[in-house]
Every structure is written in structure tokens, then in C-alpha cells.
Amino acid sequence: MSNALDIVLHEFGKIAQIPRPSHHEERISAYLCKWAQEHGLTFEKDEMNEVIIDKPASVGCENVPRVIFQAHMDMVCVAEEGLAYDPISDSIKIINDGKTLTADGTSLGADDGIGVAMILYLLQNDSLRHGPIRAIFTTNEEDGMDSVKMDAKYLDGAYLVNLDWETVGSICNSCAGGDFFTFSRKAEWEKPPVGSKRITLSFSNLLGGHSGVGINKGHANALVSLAGVMTMIRQAGFDFSISEFSGGQAPNAIPKFAKAIVAVKAEDIDGIRRVIDDFSAEFKTAFGNIEPEYVFKADIDDAAPSRVLSADSGNALTELMTVVPNNVHTMSPFVDGLVESSSNLGEITVGDDEIRFSVFERSSVAYQATQIGVICRALAERFGFAFASDGHVPGWAVNPNSKLTEIACREYKKLTGTDMIVEPVHAGVECGAFAEKNPNLDMIAIGPTLLDVHTPNESCDIESVRITTELLVKILEAIVG
Ligand SMILES: [Zn+2]
Known part of the structure; x- marks a missing residue:
């Protein structure tokens, strides 16, 4: 034999x-x-x-x-x-x-x-x-x-x-086990204000990676980063409305790219530019040595988008994406360097009828999986989003x-x-x-x-x-x- x-x-x-x-x-x-x-x-x-x-x-x-x-x-x-x-x-x-x-x-x-x-x-x-x-x-x-x-x-x-x-x-x-969380909300479209300018914000060439074993490598999440700068613009007192927002490769992968097109008032352009420059400088300091190839762009032009999301739904979307759990949640108290629980905002679609994005939670202990779910559901309710959880895999x-x-x-x-x-x-x-x-x-x-x-x-x-x-x-x- x-x-x-x-x-x-x-x-x-x-x-x-x-x-x-x-x-x-x-x-x-x-x-x-x-x-x-x-x-x-x-x-x-x-x-x-x-x-x-x-x-x-x-x-x-x-x-x-x-x-x-x-x-x-x-x-x-x-x-x-x-x-x-x-x-x-x-x-x-x-x-x-x-x-x-x-x-x-x-x-x-x-x-x-x-x-x-x-x-x-x-x-x-x-x-x-x-x-x-x-x-x-x-x-x-x-x-x-x-x-x-x-x-x-x-x-x-x-x-x-x-x-x-x-x-x-x-x-x-x-x-680790896992759960897919989906956040969705009806898309309400309207015409942008007359005389709006258009800003195209984008991240590309980020490293991304597996949302589990790669979550503690310090890679930037393209979607969360874009939502962050958009929220900063609003908090600096400048209104904008979203015409497009897309990005991510899969729910269980860290997004490498994202793009948002927004309409803004012409007189706000200089102020918005300053917010974006501040964001860009801090991002570079934080990620420049980890993300060698990344490209962040903010292109301003005069062609206003044909439709934009209502202020309510657009604001709720960017703010919810900024605060939703993303990244390492807890480290294992027993094993050095092991992530115990985490979540990843992986994908977004802004369609004709619906705005939707997903967060994939992973945890080796049921307690943290449940708590991340509790946080996500509470946030969804506050921001007027429907919340769904499926695809549960135990740890x-x-x-x-x-x-x-x-x-x-x-x-x-x-x-x-x-x-x-x-x-x-x-x-x-x-x-x-x-x-x-x-x-x-x-x-x-x-x-x-x-x-x-x-x-x-x-x-x-x-x-x-x-x-x-x-x-x-x-x-x-x-x-x-
Ligand atoms: Zn296999």
C-alpha cells in the first residue's frame, strides 16, 4: 500500500x-x-x-x-x-x-x-x-x-x-462569531438650492483588509473617514446636501475607497475648504505612515447636482455613520494582542428609494456581540433608521x-x-x-x-x-x- x-x-x-x-x-x-x-x-x-x-x-x-x-x-x-x-x-x-x-x-x-x-x-x-x-x-x-x-x-x-x-x-x-447589522431609511430626494456648488469628496487606495483579522492593524475606513469630514463641515456651521455616497467592497472587508458628491452654498466654499484642509492634515499625521498609497481628494466645481437628499435624511446618514461602532470594541483580557470584539462599517448604497449601510460585528464572547447590537439598535432608533440583524454565527x-x-x-x-x-x-x-x-x-x-x-x-x-x-x-x- x-x-x-x-x-x-x-x-x-x-x-x-x-x-x-x-x-x-x-x-x-x-x-x-x-x-x-x-x-x-x-x-x-x-x-x-x-x-x-x-x-x-x-x-x-x-x-x-x-x-x-x-x-x-x-x-x-x-x-x-x-x-x-x-x-x-x-x-x-x-x-x-x-x-x-x-x-x-x-x-x-x-x-x-x-x-x-x-x-x-x-x-x-x-x-x-x-x-x-x-x-x-x-x-x-x-x-x-x-x-x-x-x-x-x-x-x-x-x-x-x-x-x-x-x-x-x-x-x-x-x-469570533458574527452578526450582520443593516441600517436603512427611505431616501427623500429634492432639488438643490439654485446656485449651489458641487464638491466631490473621495478616498481611494486605502489598504482595507479583512474586517476580522485586519481590524486592529490601524487601517483607515474610507466610508467612516468621509462621513467624519462631512460631519465636521456641518459642525463648523456649513450646510451641505448629499447627492451621491458610495463605497466599500463587501460587508466583511474594510472599505478601501469611498466617494461622496455634495451640494454647498457658493459663499461657504472658503470656510468649507479650511475644514477640509484641517481634516486632511490630521488624517495625514494619523495615517500617513500606515497607509502609504492613500489619495484623499476634494474637487470643487460649479455644476450643481440634479438632486440631493433632504437635509434630514442626509444629516442623519453622515452623523450615524460617524458615531456607529466601527473598529476594535474590546481586547481579550486573557490573550495579549487578541481582539475580542469589533465591528466594521463595510458598505453603503444610496439608491432611488432607500439609503442603506451595513456593519459587521464580530466577537468571541456572546456578551460583547449583544452589547454592540444594543448600541447599534439604539443609535438607529435615534437617527430614524430601521435596524435589522441577520446571519448570526456564534463564537x-x-x-x-x-x-x-x-x-x-x-x-x-x-x-x-x-x-x-x-x-x-x-x-x-x-x-x-x-x-x-x-x-x-x-x-x-x-x-x-x-x-x-x-x-x-x-x-x-x-x-x-x-x-x-x-x-x-x-x-x-x-x-x-
Ligand atoms: Zn475554508
């Missing part, structure tokens, strides 16, 4: 042939069911196409507590510009140079296909000594996390190893008594001679969903080293796959004792 690494890579190669973007998991789900059947293992498929496969304990290990291994079957499908690639029907072409796996022009899907492949290896290896093993393959992790809705009965076990972590030698033991708090963390760290050290780094993360991991369903589950997230995930440059380090597979075997053996 070929060695463990060969088997894992073989299984990964077969998975890569099956197109499996998020929301289209029917085929990979059917494949995993058929795989279980062919290997004589019992399996179940839930209504979200998630697959649960059970392998009984080896002889004499029936009383060992159950270990659950979990990975997600969907992937983010992206291709290089100009490449003809249809994620629904085209397979991934893997390039193996002996050291690294990449794909030919597309994302590789090692996030999280390599996790699936490692679990298939454990399920087919009959020479291991282990208690009962359960494999859980989840769907749509990348765009909504279906496992939040998974039936809690599948999480009946003592330990869970999530294989959606992207650095060998690192172990994740806690993650996963640190378990200081985790036996599984201790085992994984010890076995990793024995295998490689180096210490495992224990890393709680201020971002979402499926363990959050599982923690809520079975609070007694002792969980970790580990995985081989992947770089540039969710891009056509995604790569997977082969040696780290070998180490992680071996570590999984050692963890199973250590649990048997």
Missing part, C-alpha cells in the same frame, strides 16, 4: 475533478456518499447536502470516546483574468512540482479539499487503532456557513478536529482545560521537535457553530500550510500535508492511550 501522503494526494486529486463552488455541492456530496458506501461505512446526508460518515472503533477500542473530524466540501472558485473557466462545470487542474500544489489558472480548493482528503485517508486506513470516528463534511462554509443550521445530533462526540486551518505548526483554539471561547489542545501540542512537538503555536483568531471558524450545539465538545482547528487562498495563486505545501496527516494519526492513537 502506498504511504499516507500518496493516499491523501490521490483523494485530493479525485475531489478536484468535481466542480464544487459554494451553493453547488450536490455532486461532491453524492461522491462522498458513494465513497462511504464503497468503503462499507455507514453515512447520512442532511437536507443541506452535508455528509456524515461513521467508522466503528477498532477491536478493543469500543469504549474510547468518539473523535469527529470535520472539513468543508465547498470551495471559492476564482480564475486568472482572461481564462475560460466555468466553476459549475470545469474541474481544477492540479500542478504538483514535488514541493507545492497549485492549480492551472484557478484557485486550488485545498481550502478545504485537502482537509476532506486527509479525513478520507483516516476513514480508509484499517491498520490504525482508534475509538469510533465520525467524519463531518459541511457545505457552503465560504458563503454563509450552512453548518450553523446542522442538526446538533451529529455533534455527539468528545473531541472535534476541524481541518480548515491554514498553517502547519499552528493550532486554533477559539474564534467559540477559549477552553483553558482542553485535553485535545494539549495532546495536539505534545504530539506535534514529538513529530517535529518544534513547539506548536496556539492561536485564537478574530474571524469565523465552523467550530463556533459546533460549540453552540455541543458545549462539551473539546475542539481544535489545524491544517497544512496554504497560501493565497481564494485567489488563483492558492498553493498548498506538500510537506505540511504529510506532517498534518501524521499528526492526525498520532492524535487518534494518543486518545486511545
